[in-house]
Amino acid sequence: MNTGTHQHSKFFYSALAAVAMLGPILLVFAAGTLPEGAQQRGSLIVHGHEVLLAILAAALALRAAYTMGFSRALKIVRSQQQQIVRSQSRRSVAA
DSSP, X not given: OOOSXXXXXXXXXXXXXXXHHHHHHHHHHHHHTSOTTOXXXXXXXXXHHHHHHHHHHHHHHHHHHHHHOHHHHHHHHHHHXXXXXXXXXXXXXXX
16 A cells, blocks of 8 residues: 555554544534524534544544554553452442
């Protein structure tokens, strides 16, 4: 695959930046097609930005897991979950 950049990581960050910049612009264009003063217009923009933010956060989390190696990232998540469970069980025993 020839991406125009010689490193795939540069392509990922370029694509991420393009989505981050073009997403809100496209949302405003889509909202512009709705009738003036419609309540759906504002909610489309707000909820659209929420979805866009969730997509960008998920992409960055997956990219971080990819660079760390998925098995190592899953070990970190499991260890943190186990620490939370242990601290909750200690609190319930102490109470």
